[in-house]
Amino acid sequence: MYSIDNKQYPCSTSLTMKYIGGKWKAVILIHLIEKKRYSELRRECKVITERTLSLQLKELEEDGLIIRTVHTNKPPLKVDYELTAFGRTLIPLLQAIAQWGIETAEVLKL
Template identity: 90%
Template sequence: MYSIDNKQYPCSTSLTMKYIGGKWKAVILIHLIEKKRYSELRKQCKVITERTLSLQLKEMEEDGLVKRTVHTTKPPLKVDYELTPFGRTLIPLLKSIAEWGKKTAENNNFIQVVE
């Protein structure tokens, strides 16, 4: 049993899913292996609504996975997102998930749609 912020997790898998669970967190995190401006991330995650992207980024920032940097030197305002050192510990896991998805798609003759 694991406990964080007075919430209990029955196993290490459920604790991991606290950080990367849901429909979009792993997708966003894999795009943040390289530092990105919000606009770049938005273009790469077109299928995610702007509201959902913003909420997920905020949650991951609160969880310590993502660092948000605001550049106010000159208009327009620019915001960068990148993985924190804690967030970077997820990179091997994220790459494994992506590789598993690729192999599964190939083995089951899924069609890759390129836009």
Template identity: 80%
Template sequence: MYKIGDKSYPCSTSLTMRYIGGKWKAVILIHLIEKKRYSELRKECSLITERTLSLQLKEMEANGLITRTVHTSKPPLKVDYELTKFGKTLIPLLKDIAQWGKDAAETHEEIEKIK
């Protein structure tokens, strides 16, 4: 059993899912393996609504997975996101998840690759 604040997690899997669970977190994190400007991330994650992307980024920042850097030196305002040291520990897992998806797409009859 694990605990963060007043919330308990019955196993390490549920603890992991606290950080990367949901429809979009893993997708966003894999795009942040390399530092990205918000505009780049927005283009790469075009299926995610702007509101959802913003909320997910804030949550992952609060959880210590990513950092947000605002550059105010000259207009327009630029914002960078990148994985923290803690967030970078997820890279092998994220790559394995992506590879599993590729393998499944090639071998599972029900999956149709488009584009």
């Protein structure tokens, strides 16, 4: 049993899924292995609605996995997103998930 932020997680997998679970979090995180501007991320994640992308980015930031940097020195406003040190610990897991998807698509001829 794990207790984080007054929430109980019955196993390590449920704790992991708290951070990367859902339809889009892992997708967003793998795109953020390299620092990206919001517009780049939006372009790379076309199938995610703008509202959903914004909400997921806020959750990832609240969870400490990404940093949002706003550049206000000149118009137009620019916003960057990048993984935190904590977020970078997920890179091997995200790459393994992506590789599994590639191999599964080949096996199933998708």
